[in-house]
Amino acid sequence: MSSPARGVAADLSHISTKAKVTGYLPADDGLKAAFTGADVIVIPAGIPRKPGMTHNDLDLFNINAGIIRDLIIGIALYAPSAFILVISNPVNSTVPIAAEVLKKHGVFDPKKLFGVTTLDVVRSETFTASVVGKSDPSVFKVPVIGGHSGDTIVPLLSLSEPKVELSDSDRAALVHRIQFGGDEVVQAKEGKGSATLSMAHAGFHFAGIVENTFVYLSGVPGGGAVKDIVAGLDYFSVPIELGCPSGAVKAMNILPQVSEYENGLLEVAYTGLAANIKKGVDFIVGAPEAK
Numbered sequence: 001m002s003s004p005a006r007g008v009a010a011d012l013s014h015i016s017t018k019a020k021v022t023g024y025l026p027a028d029d030g031l032k033a034a035f036t037g038a039d040v041i042v043i044p045a046g047i048p049r050k051p052g053m054t055h056n057d058l059d060l061f062n063i064n065a066g067i068i069r070d071l072i073i074g075i076a077l078y079a080p081s082a083f084i085l086v087i088s089n090p091v092n093s094t095v096p097i098a099a100e101v102l103k104k105h106g107v108f109d110p111k112k113l114f115g116v117t118t119l120d121v122v123r124s125e126t127f128t129a130s131v132v133g134k135s136d137p138s139v140f141k142v143p144v145i146g147g148h149s150g151d152t153i154v155p156l157l158s159l160s161e162p163k164v165e166l167s168d169s170d171r172a173a174l175v176h177r178i179q180f181g182g183d184e185v186v187q188a189k190e191g192k193g194s195a196t197l198s199m200a201h202a203g204f205h206f207a208g209i210v211e212n213t214f215v216y217l218s219g220v221p222g223g224g225a226v227k228d229i230v231a232g233l234d235y236f237s238v239p240i241e242l243g244c245p246s247g248a249v250k251a252m253n254i255l256p257q258v259s260e261y262e263n264g265l266l267e268v269a270y271t272g273l274a275a276n277i278k279k280g281v282d283f284i285v286g287a288p289e290a291k
């Protein structure tokens, strides 16, 4: 890229609300002004979970699905080549929603659409370090694959570097803490948001060369081999090598290295993910206003 990347981090709530009230507004000047010329667009817009809400909550889905759809329409029209990082939950469904809207507009590039799952890696490394009594989370590198909610998040402790030895019960407790770490934050904030600041940290991380992210597998080089292993799921989070200007350069297929225990976690994740992905796709497919 010859000029510095232009990103959009504006609060677009007024625009999206307007789009929601009046229907699809192809000539919306706000969306046009916000997105035109953007190279990288990060979307954290939407409601956060309240204590007790799961990522499968219907209110969370219905409100955020509409917000994502409206914003992605704006991107399809005014910044079709931008890198899109979707933070808004439920990521397992909002990324498929984004993909379907982009497809309807004929501008879907799977190498440039990413669901932000970085926090799962941050948690897996931080909590693994704390379980073995280290205060510095950067000591461990622990891959995480799958999706971004509860038991669709699959930490691969068997591939930790350096190796970590845990009893079965310590391992189960650690896996649970990584999978449900978001709940701790949502509860601690008592209805006033979720891991907002950690999200900023995740965004910063994303500037790296290899990043964990939820992608459309068939559109990313190397993704087909992953898809063959993950029960044919269209979307999955694995470490992705990133490049500029093309985006996702390669999906790292670490699936053949997982342990038997982790294969058990994956089987559970596949079921949840298949339902979450279908929910996102169904939200757009057949919906005339998204055309």
Ligand SMILES: NC(=O)C1=CN([C@@H]2O[C@H](COP(=O)(O)OP(=O)(O)OC[C@H]3O[C@@H](n4cnc5c(N)ncnc54)[C@H](O)[C@@H]3O)[C@@H](O)[C@H]2O)C=CC1
Pocket (backbone or CB within 6 Å): 011, 012, 013, 014, 015, 016, 017, 044, 045, 046, 047, 048, 049, 064, 067, 086, 087, 088, 089, 090, 091, 116, 117, 118, 119, 148, 192, 193, 194, 195, 196, 198, 199, 202
């Ligand atoms: N993928 C990830 O790792 C993470 C995802 N999240 C998700 O990010 C989203 C935001 O979470 P928080 O920052 O904690 O919530 P928050 O309530 O602090 O911030 C939400 C922001 O979205 C804006 N917004 C609300 N309705 C909008 C609309 N119709 N159009 C555009 N913008 C709108 C609000 O003005 C506000 O600035 C949630 O869906 C949450 O679940 C949060 C943390 C981590």
Ligand SMILES: O=C([O-])CC(=O)C(=O)O
Pocket (backbone or CB within 6 Å): 048, 049, 089, 119, 120, 181, 182, 183, 185, 186, 194, 195
């Ligand atoms: O769990 C939530 O609601 C927010 C989130 O995605 C996370 O903290 O990883």
